Amino acid sequence: MRDFFPDEIAARQHVFTAVREVFESYGFAPLETPALERLEILQGKYGEEGDRLIFKVMKRGAAAPGEADLALRYDLTVPLARVVAEYPDRVGRIFKRYQIAPVWRADRPGRGRFREFYQCDVDVVGPGFGLADAECVLVLTEALRAVGLDGFEVRLNSRKVLRGLIEAFEVDVSLESGVLTALDKLDKIGEEGVGAELVERGLPAATAAAVLAALPDEDEVRKLLQSSEAGAAGLDEVDRILDLAGPAMRGGRIVFSPSLARGLSYYTGPIFEIYVEGSPSAISSGGRYDGLIGMFAGRSIPAVGGSLGIERIIPLVAGVEGAVSSPAQVLVAMWDPSFRADALASAGELRSRGIRAETYLGEDGFREQLAYASSRSIPFVVLRGPNEREKGIVTLRDLRTREQFPVPEAELPARLSELLNPPT
Amino acid sequence: MRDFFPDEIAARQHVFTAVREVFESYGFAPLETPALERLEILQGKYGEEGDRLIFKVMKRGAAAPGEADLALRYDLTVPLARVVAEYPDRVGRIFKRYQIAPVWRADRPGRGRFREFYQCDVDVVGPGFGLADAECVLVLTEALRAVGLDGFEVRLNSRKVLRGLIEAFEVDVSLESGVLTALDKLDKIGEEGVGAELVERGLPAATAAAVLAALPDEDEVRKLLQSSEAGAAGLDEVDRILDLAGPAMRGGRIVFSPSLARGLSYYTGPIFEIYVEGSPSAISSGGRYDGLIGMFAGRSIPAVGGSLGIERIIPLVAGVEGAVSSPAQVLVAMWDPSFRADALASAGELRSRGIRAETYLGEDGFREQLAYASSRSIPFVVLRGPNEREKGIVTLRDLRTREQFPVPEAELPARLSELLNPPT
Numbered sequence: 121m122r123d124f125f126p127d128e129i130a131a132r133q134h135v136f137t138a139v140r141e142v143f144e145s146y147g148f149a150p151l152e153t154p155a156l157e158r159l160e161i162l163q164g165k166y167g168e169e170g171d172r173l174i175f176k177v178m179k180r181g182a183a184a185p186g187e188a189d190l191a192l193r194y195d196l197t198v199p200l201a202r203v204v205a206e207y208p209d210r211v212g213r214i215f216k217r218y219q220i221a222p223v224w225r226a227d228r229p230g231r232g233r234f235r236e237f238y239q240c241d242v243d244v245v246g247p248g249f250g251l252a253d254a255e256c257v258l259v260l261t262e263a264l265r266a267v268g269l270d271g272f273e274v275r276l277n278s279r280k281v282l283r284g285l286i287e288a289f290e291v292d293v294s295l296e297s298g299v300l301t302a303l304d305k306l307d308k309i310g311e312e313g314v315g316a317e318l319v320e321r322g323l324p325a326a327t328a329a330a331v332l333a334a335l336p337d338e339d340e341v342r343k344l345l346q347s348s349e350a351g352a353a354g355l356d357e358v359d360r361i362l363d364l365a366g367p368a369m370r371g372g373r374i375v376f377s378p379s380l381a382r383g384l385s386y387y388t389g390p391i392f393e394i395y396v397e398g399s400p401s402a403i404s405s406g407g408r409y410d411g412l413i414g415m416f417a418g419r420s421i422p423a424v425g426g427s428l429g430i431e432r433i434i435p436l437v438a439g440v441e442g443a444v445s446s447p448a449q450v451l452v453a454m455w456d457p458s459f460r461a462d463a464l465a466s467a468g469e470l471r472s473r474g475i476r477a478e479t480y481l482g483e484d485g486f487r488e489q490l491a492y493a494s495s496r497s498i499p500f501v502v503l504r505g506p507n508e509r510e511k512g513i514v515t516l517r518d519l520r521t522r523e524q525f526p527v528p529e530a531e532l533p534a535r536l537s538e539l540l541n542p543p544t
Numbered sequence: 545m546r547d548f549f550p551d552e553i554a555a556r557q558h559v560f561t562a563v564r565e566v567f568e569s570y571g572f573a574p575l576e577t578p579a580l581e582r583l584e585i586l587q588g589k590y591g592e593e594g595d596r597l598i599f600k601v602m603k604r605g606a607a608a609p610g611e612a613d614l615a616l617r618y619d620l621t622v623p624l625a626r627v628v629a630e631y632p633d634r635v636g637r638i639f640k641r642y643q644i645a646p647v648w649r650a651d652r653p654g655r656g657r658f659r660e661f662y663q664c665d666v667d668v669v670g671p672g673f674g675l676a677d678a679e680c681v682l683v684l685t686e687a688l689r690a691v692g693l694d695g696f697e698v699r700l701n702s703r704k705v706l707r708g709l710i711e712a713f714e715v716d717v718s719l720e721s722g723v724l725t726a727l728d729k730l731d732k733i734g735e736e737g738v739g740a741e742l743v744e745r746g747l748p749a750a751t752a753a754a755v756l757a758a759l760p761d762e763d764e765v766r767k768l769l770q771s772s773e774a775g776a777a778g779l780d781e782v783d784r785i786l787d788l789a790g791p792a793m794r795g796g797r798i799v800f801s802p803s804l805a806r807g808l809s810y811y812t813g814p815i816f817e818i819y820v821e822g823s824p825s826a827i828s829s830g831g832r833y834d835g836l837i838g839m840f841a842g843r844s845i846p847a848v849g850g851s852l853g854i855e856r857i858i859p860l861v862a863g864v865e866g867a868v869s870s871p872a873q874v875l876v877a878m879w880d881p882s883f884r885a886d887a888l889a890s891a892g893e894l895r896s897r898g899i900r901a902e903t904y905l906g907e908d909g910f911r912e913q914l915a916y917a918s919s920r921s922i923p924f925v926v927l928r929g930p931n932e933r934e935k936g937i938v939t940l941r942d943l944r945t946r947e948q949f950p951v952p953e954a955e956l957p958a959r960l961s962e963l964l965n966p967p968t
Contacts (some may be wrong), residue, residue, distance in 0.1 A: 121578035123627050125634055126641075129574045145895045147872030147902025147922070150553045154545035154660045155579060155616075155646065156599075175580075178600045178612055180650040186610020188602055192579075203547050210549055214906050214916060216870075217550075222579065226604040236578045244905055251884050252905040258888070262895075368888045446640075448571030460675050464682070464792045471569045471686075478571025481668055481676040482638050495636060498571070 121236045126446070135267050135434050136220055139240060142263040143218040146255065148242050151217040153199040155224075159191040165198050165412065167301065167385035173225045192224035196241040197386075197412070197425060204245050204423075205416035214246040220430065234431070243425030245413065249357060253390050253408060254364035256426045257374065260394065260404050263428060265371040267437050269396050269403070274369070275377035276392045278358055279407070281341075282381060284351015288344040289331055295322050299331075303381035307401065335379040357390050386412040392426070399436060403429045446496035448478035449540055453489040455505035462504055466514075466532075473533040475540065494519055500536060545660045550870070559691050559858050560644055563664060566687040567642040570679065572666050575641040577623040579648075583615040589622050589836065591725070591809035597649045616648035620665040621810075621836070621849060628669050628847075629840035638670040644854065658855070667849030669837065673781060677814050677832060678788035680850045681798065684818065684828050687852055689795040691861050693820050693827070698793070699801035700816045702782050703831070705765075706805060708775015712768040713755055719746050723755075727805035731825065759803040781814050810836040816850070823860060827853045870920035872902035873964055877913040879929035886928055890938075890956075897957040899964065918943055924960060 124132065140150075162174055176188035193199050196219045204211050220240045227235060242259055244252040257274055264272055282303070286296050298321035302314050309317070311332050318328035334340050345351030358376050366374055372394075382391045382405065391407035406426020413421040452467040454460065463479045470477035478498065480489045486503065493501050501517045508514050514532055517524035518539065527535050548556065564574075586598055600612035617623050620643045628635050644664045651659060666683055668676040681698055688696055706727070710720050722745035726738050733741070735756050742752035758764050769775030782800050790798055796818075806815045806829065815831035830850020837845040876891040878884065887903045894901035902922065904913045910927065917925050925941045932938050938956055941948035942963065951959050 121580060123578070123631070124576040125631075126573035126575070129576055144871035145900045146891075147870050147875070147900065147920075149550035149870050149920075151550070152548040152553055154547070156545060156648065156660060173604075175604075175614075176602045177616070178602055178610075180597075180599075186602075190599075192601070207547070207549075212916070212919060213912075214904075216902070216905070224580065236580060247905045247907070250881070250905075250907065251888070251903065254884075254888070255903060255905060364885060364888065367885065368892055446571050446573050447568035451571070457674070461788060461791065464675070464678070464788065467570075468682075468792055476569045476571065478640070479675065479679060480638075481640070481671045481674075481679060483671070483674065488637075492636070492638060496571075496573075 122234055131437075132434055135430065135437055136240075138266045139263045139428060139430070140218070140220065142266045143242055143259060146216075146242075146259045146262075148216045148218040148259065151200065151203065151219050152221065153193070153196070153203060153219070155192055155222070156190045157193055157199055157202065159188055161202055161416075162191050162194055162198055165386060165415070166194060167297070169301070170194060170385075173227055175224045175226050194225060195223050196221060196239050196427075197243065197409070200241075200243055200245070200425075201413040201416050201423070204413050204421060205418075208417075211245065214244070216242070216244050218242045237431045240428040240430040241425055242427075243423055245421060245423040247424075248410070248422045249389055249408060249424075250360070251364065253357075253424045254361050254368075256406055256424050257361065257365045257392055258368055260406070260426045260428060261369055261372055264394065264396070264404065264433075267433060269433065269436060270371040272372035272394050272396045272403075274365075274372065274374040274392055274394050275380050275402075276358055276361060276374055276390065277377050277380035278354035278390045279387050280350045280354025280357060280389060281345060281378055282354075284345040284348040284354050285331065285334070285341070285378070287348040288351060289327050291323060291327060291331075297385060299323065300381045303379060306379055306381075338376060338378065341378040354389075361390055382407060390424070396436065399432055401429075401432070403432050403436070405429070446478065446498055447476055448496070448498050449476045450478070450500040450502055450536060451489065451493040451498045452477055452479045453486060453493075453501050453503045454480055455486070455503070457483055459504060459509075462509070466502065466504065470533055470536065473537065475533065475536055490517075490519070500539065502532065546658055555861075556858055559854065559861055560664075562690045563687045563852060563854070564642070564644065566690045567666055567683060570640075570666075570683045570686075572640045572642040572683065575624065575627065575643050576645065577617070577620070577627060577643070579616055579646070580614045581617055581623055581626065583612055585626050585840075586615050586618055586622055589810060589839070590618060591721070593725070594618060594809075597651055599648045599650050618649060619647055620645060620663050620851075621667065621833070624665075624667055624669070624849075625837040625840050625847070628837050628845060629842075632841075635669065638668070640666070640668050642666045661855045664852040664854040665849055666851075667847060669845060669847040671848075672834070672846045673813055673832060673848075674784070675788065677781075677848045678785050678792075680830055680848050681785065681789045681816055682792055684830070684850045684852060685793055685796055688818065688820070688828065688857075691857060693857065693860060694795040696796035696818050696820045696827075698789075698796065698798035698816055698818050699804050699826075700782055700785060700798055700814065701801050701804035702778035702814045703811050704774045704778025704781060704813060705769060705802055706778070708769040708772035708778055709755065709758070709765070709802070711772040712775060713751050715747060715751060715755075721809060723747065724805045727803060730803055730805075762800055762802065765802040778813075785814055806831060814848070820860070823856055825853075825856070827856050827860070829853070870902065870922055871900055872920070872922045873900045874902070874924040874926055874960060875913065875917040875922045876901055876903045877910060877917075877925050877927045878904055879910070879927065881907055883928060883933075886933070890926065890928065894957055894960065897961065899957065899960055914941075914943070924963065926956065 175192040177190040179187045179189050302317040386409040387407040388410045389408035393402035394404035408424040410422040452463045454463050467477040467479045503515045513526045516527045599616040601614040603611045603613050647663050726741040810833040811831040812834045813832035817826035818828035832848040834846040876887045878887050891901040891903045927939045937950045940951045
């Protein structure tokens with residue numbers, strides 16, 4: 121887990137704000153859910169890998185030592201499903217929401233991965249397969265463009281395509297979820313690794329080899345899928361999204377990717393991942409999950425959504441111009457502690473003119489006060505000593521040019537405003 | 545715990561933004577710490593009441609079932625202390641930070657109180673008693689003014705004043721923390737309740753009565769305190785803050801309040817609470833805690849800070865003008881599904897001109913589409929049917945006036961911009 125200092129926060133907020141603006145430009149509205157959910161809400165929703173990584177919170181009180189009843193949210197999708205089931209009237213028939221918030225996973229984190237990290241989700245709850253699926257892909261790609269990540273590739277598949285392949289290769293249906301878990305690791309452990317895992321999970325070696333051989337060949341896959349009802353339906357979903365999202369997409373391309381499996385167990389239809397050059401793993405992903413909300417609502421409510429891997433995206437985005445350690449524009453320095461009340465009043469006056477003014481709060485000499493301003497990239501320092509006080513002036517120092525000059529007290533706010541916002 | 549919907553989030557963000565701007569205008573910079581801390585970091589810092597209310601997180605893996613090693617942050621002050629000790633170089637000799645973030649307490653929450661709630665803290669780490677204490681009070685009162693809460697009263701005391709009273713009444717020093725815990729409940733359980741609790745905690749009944757009788761009488765208290773070194777020092781702290789913060793304070797007043805105790809165990813010097821009419825409990829509080837950071841840093845590092853009770857403040861602030869359920873300014877409706885690609889393209893065109901445009905994602909009739917826009921306070925709807933397509937126009941409907949009129953396709957963005965931003 122990490123602590124973020126002011127300059128890092130500026131860079132993160134820059135990305136969050138750009139993404140939020142794109143989401144809102146599509147009419148997605150914010151939702152905020154609590155960090156803690158009841159444990160039973162989360163358990164059984166994330167597949168065999170996920171369930172083990174849920175952070176569990178202990179029951180309070182002495183009655184039930186060692187038992188857990190709450191858990192930290194593992195993603196933003198299951199909490200959304202709970203909200204939709206809990207507040208049908210506030211949600212309505214179509215609910216478009218985004219959420220940018222931390223989630224927690226009890227993983228042994230790798231380099232650059234953390235146990236607390238932000239997720240950034242858009243979802244459309246209500247409409248069945250169609251336009252909503254295309255729009256989820258489009259809004260995410262527009263968000264990538266907004267933070268400067270052009271040249272992406274959207275890889276698209278459908279769980280129904282995978283089901284079709286399972287049927288085409290006459291794999292026992294009880295092995296389906298294991299096969300998907302294995303296929304999902306293609307990027308990480310390669311064809312050989314996946315082949316071994318498929319066999320380990322019960323696939324005959326010849327079948328495993330045939331599956332892996334067929335996957336890279338789109339024409340072969342399309343032919344195979346015609347033999348299965350699910351396969352043909354999946355292919356139709358893929359083609360409809362390609363038709364709708366393809367022409368509207370800016371800054372990247374979308375392709376059919378029949379080996380794409382996605383680890384989470386709740387997807388039921390189209391699934392996708394987005395890749396950019398320079399990042400080996402996907403920086404965005406999502407899909408349709410028509411069954412998940414029904415687990416809470418007691419009736420089927422279709423939904424589709426996607427997520428930006430915001431923690432992977434932030435390091436890819438160039439540093440933010442002007443990110444500084446202190447938000448102050450001027451430091452009001454002090455000759456000695458007898459000038460405290462003066463300094464408070466002067467800083468207050470500057471603030472009331474819209475200038476962010478910081479009073480030096482220590483009791484050090486002027487040298488230390490200058491060093492403080494400089495270490496925090498505060499561009500201006502105002503000093504008032506006995507001489508200045510007598511003459512009704514202050515000394516204004518520009519730390520960028522190292523110049524300093526006297527300014528009549530009354531003219532200070534106007535003079536500083538001018539220096540901070542030079543006419544262009 | 546709560547879920548927040550878009551209109552509630554708008555109201556909360558309005559308060560957060562106003563407060564953040566005031567904090568930054570004083571040169572306080574943001575810090576973000578993780579929700580989870582090691583349990584040992586939090587334990588033993590919050591006094592007898594606090595420790596029981598920490599949410600504990602279970603160790604992962606089968607090795608240690610039922611044990612906890614992590615905990616959800618209980619406030620933002622102890623994590624700050626940990627950060628200061630952990631990163632001395634990034635923090636420097638004076639560190640002014642703010643943090644607005646959720647904390648968690650395993651309380652049986654009362655009406656309007658929740659187990660997850662936001663805290664909003666400013667702290668100055670480094671400088672000893674003096675200007676920093678006055679500035680913490682001032683920045684918090686300015687933040688209250690910024691959200692429209694004038695007419696506040698700052699009640700000021702010092703832990704040294706309380707120590708002085710303990711000495712003046714010859715109370716055994718081992719009873720001090722119990723006496724403070726009891727006094728802190730004066731608002732909640734009244735003089736009689738506190739009297740009973742003081743006796744229960746070991747004070748002779750006559751002493752308890754004498755303490756409670758003296759507290760409301762400032763002159764009497766000032767006289768009593770002269771008999772104790774700690775008392776005289778505490779009085780001096782109080783008077784210096786009154787001198788510095790009093791003249792600079794706008795929108796409210798600051799008074800010496802010798803009965804103010806504050807529950808947390810880590811305060812060492814001045815303490816304060818801020819009250820407004822209409823809220824029975826304090827809406828802000830804080831104080832100096834010179835010992836806390838030393839528990840982590842191994843050397844004494846003075847600090848002072850305060851907190852806005854942001855969850856209490858939000859309901860006191862009038863509703864936000866223009867808070868709506870959807871951020872979209874226009875809904876691009878659809879004659880039938882064959883217009884899907886048209887609608888996507890049209891909404892994209894509007895967005896590229898800076899208009900937040902939502903495509904209707906269901907497959908319902910126009911009536912349902914209008915109802916959707918209306919329920920989400922989206923002011924405009926664009927419809928393109930076969931007629932319109934033939935003529936190269938769209939129908940634009942203003943849901944506020946219920947007027948509708950034809951607009952040539954090419955003129956739609958300009959026309960909508962005009963309607964959304966009428967010349968003033």
